Amino acid sequence: MTSQAQAINSVEVFNAPKSQAFSREIEKLIPGGVDSPFRSFKEVGGHTIFFNRGEGSKLYDLDGNTYIDYLGAWGPAILGYCHPAVVEACQSAVAAGPVFGAPHLNELRLAQLLTEAVPSVEMVRFVNSGTEAVMSAVRLARGFTGRERIVMFEGCYHGHSDSVLASRSHSSSAGVPQGISDNTLLVPYNDLAALKHCIDSNPDGIAAVIIEPVAGSMGVVPPAEGYLQAVSGLCTASGVVLIFDEVLTGIRVARGGAQSLYGVKPDLTCFGKALGGGMAIGAYGGRREIMEHLEPIGKVYQAGTFSGNPVTMAGGIATLELLSDSTFYEHLEAVSRRLFEGLQPEIDRHGWPVQLQRVGSMFSLIIADRPVLNYRDSLRIDSARFAHLYHELLRSGIYLPPSAVDAAAISCAHSFDDIDQSVEKVSIALKKVFADKFIS
Numbered sequence: 001m002t003s004q005a006q007a008i009n010s011v012e013v014f015n016a017p018k019s020q021a022f023s024r025e026i027e028k029l030i031p032g033g034v035d036s037p038f039r040s041f042k043e044v045g046g047h048t049i050f051f052n053r054g055e056g057s058k059l060y061d062l063d064g065n066t067y068i069d070y071l072g073a074w075g076p077a078i079l080g081y082c083h084p085a086v087v088e089a090c091q092s093a094v095a096a097g098p099v100f101g102a103p104h105l106n107e108l109r110l111a112q113l114l115t116e117a118v119p120s121v122e123m124v125r126f127v128n129s130g131t132e133a134v135m136s137a138v139r140l141a142r143g144f145t146g147r148e149r150i151v152m153f154e155g156c157y158h159g160h161s162d163s164v165l166a167s168r169s170h171s172s173s174a175g176v177p178q179g180i181s182d183n184t185l186l187v188p189y190n191d192l193a194a195l196k197h198c199i200d201s202n203p204d205g206i207a208a209v210i211i212e213p214v215a216g217s218m219g220v221v222p223p224a225e226g227y228l229q230a231v232s233g234l235c236t237a238s239g240v241v242l243i244f245d246e247v248l249t250g251i252r253v254a255r256g257g258a259q260s261l262y263g264v265k266p267d268l269t270c271f272g273k274a275l276g277g278g279m280a281i282g283a284y285g286g287r288r289e290i291m292e293h294l295e296p297i298g299k300v301y302q303a304g305t306f307s308g309n310p311v312t313m314a315g316g317i318a319t320l321e322l323l324s325d326s327t328f329y330e331h332l333e334a335v336s337r338r339l340f341e342g343l344q345p346e347i348d349r350h351g352w353p354v355q356l357q358r359v360g361s362m363f364s365l366i367i368a369d370r371p372v373l374n375y376r377d378s379l380r381i382d383s384a385r386f387a388h389l390y391h392e393l394l395r396s397g398i399y400l401p402p403s404a405v406d407a408a409a410i411s412c413a414h415s416f417d418d419i420d421q422s423v424e425k426v427s428i429a430l431k432k433v434f435a436d437k438f439i440s
């Protein structure tokens with residue numbers, strides 16, 4: 001056992017008896033007790049928490065505990081949980097017929113709203129998850145260019161389709177054919193020379209470069225100044241399709257996504273998460289010339305029984321309509337800033353090795369001696385101390401992603417009072433973590 005693993009084992013884990021009992025029960029039927037491995041507590045130890053309600057900025061568990069939520073359901077909950085307008089829109093759509101398998105007006109309306117919000121998206125296809133959006137965009141780029149290889153960046157996450165599974169830990173998942181991994185090239189994030197070298201070494205070979213414009217799975221890592229523009233320039237010069245994976249950043253960091261924040265126009269963009277207002281959604285879109293390669297007008301196949309269903313579309317419409325009022329983003333920025341402005345002086349005063357990294361309402365609280373700018377830096381994160389912090393925060397009623405590297409999220413429903421309470425709770429928890437000498 002590594003010293004980090006030993007240290008995690010020695011953490012006094014949070015205990016919620018009902019959740020603990022059900023997590024044992026569910027593990028007998030669902031592998032690891034979760035339908036997505038991110039949700040497990042493998043990294044932090046202890047048992048998972050079973051929630052039975054979410055409202056606004058709060059989550060409520062089976063044991064009667066209340067948490068200020070910074071998971072945001074891994075991204076979708078930009079309005080917090082159960083915004084009345086979203087609930088009502090979805091309920092009406094269910095009552096009118098939850099799926100037709102034929103076009104309807106909700107699809108048209110959400111396509112209009114999305115293409116208005118993100119001008120690089122001239123045409124769009126709705127799917128059911130971020131994974132599907134990325135898988136389809138990569139296939140489309142390959143079909144459009146007639147090339148096979150794609151380039152992605154170490155530490156970026158693009159869902160679980162075979163072509164992009166080299167992302168998370170350098171090694172592909174078991175079960176991905178070698179022939180598919182061979183067509184995925186990995187380069188470091190925020191390193192332009194490495195990307196240029198990769199593209200130059202594969203003349204006529206690269207179909208697409210896919211990038212998270214703000215990385216969210218190795219700590220929140222913003223692009224270096226001018227980096228995305230330069231990536232776009234390299235792609236254009238070589239006829240490579242530039243795909244922005246905005247599954248996490250889309251709608252969240254700005255209405256027009258990270259591309260509006262940094263002033264870069266990709267060829268294709270993938271969406272998911274916040275776009276559906278809590279309903280299962282994905283979407284990909286971009287230049288008309290490329291999108292017109294999709295069946296039934298082109299030769300690239302992609303389909304889906306539930307794609308663009310009326311309920312999901314209703315959730316998306318309600319969300320985008322609400323967010324057309326800019327005061328939502330102003331509030332989101334104000335509460336996000338207040339969290340950091342509250343915590344940073346505490347961190348400085350104690351000299352704790354804690355890095356606060358944030359773009360808009362995506363943030364990470366990283367226990368490391370210096371900021372994380374790429375995947376290699378993220379390996380310096382002290383996951384044992386994070387595990388300790390995690391359980392202290394659960395005890396005090398704060399729910400973060402159970403991972404030292406994945407982005408936490410703030411919602412429009414967070415109040416200044418939520419934030420002030422959080423600053424106090426996190427400061428107390430950090431004091432405990434750095435007072436304990438359980439790790440050398």
Ligand SMILES: Cc1ncc(COP(=O)(O)O)c(C=O)c1O
Pocket residue numbers: 074129130131132134157158159160212216245246247248272273
């Ligand atoms: C940037 C990014 N792309 C793609 C995905 C995959 O989305 P989904 O989990 O909806 O399949 C995720 C999910 O975490 C993501 O963060």
